[in-house]
Amino acid sequence: MKLWFPLNKNTISLSIAGMITILFFISGTLDILDYVIVKILLIILTGGLALIVSVILFKKSLTKNRPEDELQDDLD
Numbered sequence: 586m587k588l589w590f591p592l593n594k595n596t597i598s599l600s601i602a603g604m605i606t607i608l609f610f611i612s613g614t615l616d617i618l619d620y621v622i623v624k625i626l627l628i629i630l631t632g633g634l635a636l637i638v639s640v641i642l643f644k645k646s647l648t649k650n651r652p653e654d655e656l657q658d659d660l661d
Contacts, residue, residue, distance in 0.1 A: 598637045605630050 608627060612618045 594637060594641050598634060601630055601634045
């Protein structure tokens with residue numbers, strides 16, 4: 586099945602953030618933000634988003650432009 590967008594961690598986190606935003610907007614509009622089930626759902630989605638973002642941040646490796654062994658003189 587071919588999707589219109591690549592399915593990776595970035596698109597998953599963006600879609601979860603969008604769902605949280607839409608749920609806040611809809612539940613605030615319909616005055617159901619005080620219900621326990623809505624609060625639990627929003628807390629679970631926010632925790633999932635925090636987990637995905639922390640995994641993405643901690644797995645990124647630093648890349649160096651130049652190796653440390655060969656020093657290069659930029660003044661020449």
